[in-house]
Amino acid sequence: MTEPHSEHISCAGCGVRLQTEAKDKLGYVPSQALNRSPVICQRCFRIKNYNEASGITLNHDDFLKLLHQVGQTKSLVVNIVDIFDFEGSLISGLPRFAGDNPVVLCVNKIDLLPKVTNFNKIVNWVQRQAKEFGLKAVEVVLCSAKQNIGFERVLQVLDAYRNGRDIYVVGATNVGKSTLINRLIRDYSDLEAELTTSQYPGTTLDIVKIPLDDGSFIIDTPGIVYHHRLTELVSKRDLSKLMPDRPVKPLVFQLNERQTVFFGSLVRFDFVQGERQSFTFYVSNAITAHRTKLERADELYEEHKGELLSPPSREDLELLPKWTKHPMRIPKGKQYDVSISGLGWVKVNSVAGADLMIHAPKGVKIAVRESLI
Incomplete structure (x- = not known):
């Protein structure tokens, strides 16, 4: 039970009601810390001072x-x-x-x-x-x-x-x-x-x-x-790699049909059919891209996932949902992006149209939109 003098005090950092009894529950604060101003819960204290994450969130x-x-x-x-x-x-x-x-x-x-x-x-x-x-x-x-x-x-x-x-x-x-x-x-x-x-x-x-x-x-x-954002699905250690902290340097690939680009073991981009054209990838520069032929893509993934193709590591890859396929037909006559929630987006630079296949963890939102840039 919460001590009477902390009953109506809320954390100045996250807003949760403070309590002094259960260390593993939201709002825990040591009794001696109630005299500080402002008063923050132990979770906020550890985030502020040690950059620690907490798995506790509201549903x-x-x-x-x-x-x-x-x-x-x-x-x-x-x-x-x-x-x-x-x-x-x-x-x-x-x-x-x-x-x-x-x-x-x-x-x-x-x-x-x-x-x-x-x-x-x-x-x-x-x-x-x-x-x-x-x-x-x-x-x-x-x-x-x-x-x-x-x-x-x-x-x-x-x-x-x-x-x-x-x-x-x-x-x-x-x-x-x-x-x-x-x-x-x-x-x-x-x-x-x-x-x-x-x-x-x-x-x-x-x-x-x-x-x-x-x-x-x-x-x-x-x-x-x-949970349709990749940033909600990856491990804490990979989150900082997904989220850029400086201006993104776009990656431009000239691709023939039946070529594939991997972004670590997070997402796979297949150019299935269309005339040779360029694609611009706007993703965090901490994510390494690898290009290969479509017919070699499955083999490359099985051999190198979590190692050459990282992030994530093999250990963290087991925590992600399995990939699902998203077929995308890019219409002719206008420039479009394919957005991959939590990773970034791909600009289709040609107006000639293209057939694509995006492989991403199940539940991640994939959308075709008018080009942002």
């Missing part, structure tokens, strides 16, 4: 229950998405959760895009994609919370639409939500405490209310865990 139903509260308030909803995994990080059904509240779509991690990127075109692309998903945003803002890019524009947009309301921040895990909120705290509040941020999914475990100087609140909600 999907609990996330949805928390999100349902948003539509019953009068607030500004800020939906943070990851430009490097746009389709995978969008919240399906957000308009239903948001109710009549205005939604600002904040597109984070633009620092990962190649430096020659035309950002006006990116904004237009995001607006079109959001419309296809049924999301009507009052504004699309590009930023990098980590690199402090575009943040002044974020503040301008929030000031324009907030009108004294609370700001609800929603997003999938690992989109940079807590990093961006920490920036907001510094600009809107004198509060010294910052949210726990880490590279691991599910860092925020309950609603965290941050008081602003005008009497309203920034309200951080837990990230939704989407």
